[in-house]
Amino acid sequence: MPIPDFQTHLLSLRRKKSYPKAPLNNGRLFLALFVSLTIAGCATSKKNTLATEPKPEAFAAGKKTPAPWLSWLKFSTKTPPPPSATPIHWTGVIRLVNEEARFVLIQSQSSSAVTPGEKYLCIRDTTETGVLRMTALKNSPFLIADILSGDPLAGDRVYLPSPTVASPAPQSTP
Numbered sequence: 001m002p003i004p005d006f007q008t009h010l011l012s013l014r015r016k017k018s019y020p021k022a023p024l025n026n027g028r029l030f031l032a033l034f035v036s037l038t039i040a041g042c043a044t045s046k047k048n049t050l051a052t053e054p055k056p057e058a059f060a061a062g063k064k065t066p067a068p069w070l071s072w073l074k075f076s077t078k079t080p081p082p083p084s085a086t087p088i089h090w091t092g093v094i095r096l097v098n099e100e101a102r103f104v105l106i107q108s109q110s111s112s113a114v115t116p117g118e119k120y121l122c123i124r125d126t127t128e129t130g131v132l133r134m135t136a137l138k139n140s141p142f143l144i145a146d147i148l149s150g151d152p153l154a155g156d157r158v159y160l161p162s163p164t165v166a167s168p169a170p171q172s173t174p
Contacts (some may be wrong), residue, residue: 117133122157
């Protein structure tokens with residue numbers, strides 16, 4: 001048996017391999033398909049836009065009309081809870097005002113919760129009448145505070161608007 005020639009052997013291998021033609025190689029077919037779909041998309045009739053536009057009465061009443069293509073989507077209408085107000089902790093009621101020495105005598109329920117040096121507010125009805133600085137002098141159930149500003153009168157209620165916390169001094173390590 002004769003030995004086949006090397007080049008004839010390669011030629012036979014190349015002929016045996018046949019690759020399938022990809023559909024993308026046929027450009028004319030896809031070009032025709034693209035053009036026909038583009039023309040068909042432009043030729044479709046559009047709906048009357050006046051029927052789908054929201055009416056001005058809806059805007060005047062503050063109502064939002066949902067988009068028709070989003071009608072299947074349900075949004076939650078939960079509103080966040082309103083912020084909770086912290087109750088005012090009343091310190092006491094002013095019983096005596098000394099205008100010459102600029103101090104007041106406050107009758108308090110609990111004198112242990114009072115911080116000396118803090119600024120307290122005086123309120124009559126709904127208006128602020130003065131600012132006080134609490135002193136360390138106290139004789140239960142009475143407290144003494146200096147008048148910083150305003151014109152407080154007997155019967156005004158006193159409270160600490162925002163207590164400040166004294167931060168401890170950083171300790172240095174040798």
